Amino acid sequence: MPTPDRTSLDAIVDAARELLELDGLAALTMQAVALRVGVRAPSLYKRVQSRDDLIQLVAEASLTELAERLKSAQTPADLANRFRAFGHERPAAFQLIMTPAAGIPVARPEFGAAASEPVLELAAELAGPDRALEAARTLTAWAAGFVSMELNGSFRLGGDVDRAWEFGAAAIVEAIRATRSDSLSIA
Structure with missing residues (x-):
């Protein structure tokens, strides 16, 4: 049985927007977003292919x-x-x-x-x-x-x-x- 998704694209983008305002664009990493939404970084790649895609979504x-x-x-x-x-x-x-x-x-x-x-x-x-x-x-x-x-x-x-x-x-x-x-x- 596959593991359930633990986060949504909206939650990922919201977390990324919060990080952007708190720490700036340089600190907006997949690892930082993963920590913020409570998953491991590889899990983000199910929803967002790359940091560039994440920045575009933000x-x-x-x-x-x-x-x-x-x-x-x-x-x-x-x-x-x-x-x-x-x-x-x-x-x-x-x-x-x-x-x-x-x-x-x-x-x-x-x-x-x-x-x-x-x-x-x-x-x-x-x-x-x-x-x-x-x-x-x-x-x-x-x-x-x-x-x-x-x-x-x-x-x-x-x-x-x-x-x-x-x-x-x-x-x-x-x-x-x-x-x-x-x-x-x-x-």
Whole structure:
């Protein structure tokens, strides 16, 4: 009679996400995850083929969580604030999905597309459907850059970083709105 499975893929991914936040990507090993879920490392290979596959699954789960958070946003400020809150609550996951280092496995495209959907919808409202993709990329790049700088402790000139966030979010939304009626050209 075969031995019963002692863990699930969801439990493995949850444990890996917890380890990522506690100890960083370098500490995310099959052995560490196995210990966390209470099995021997070889048992993990029944569910996950390699560490790279595990990292990809963590990235996909993180994007799924981000997508869920963004879907219920009611305003541009709410969407931006939800994005920022995710970065602050899950800084290692944020960096994994927004700024992965070279050679780090990334999520499959459909997970990124699902997380982008609420941003694209908002961008279409702000800039119009013809400029939705460009507007979404602009908003995402600004927000991801700001949050990444926060997480890295890069704002060292003093002042209120929350006020800077509010100012920047309002300014970028207003600039995107302005493109709806203006024709943009880069000279």
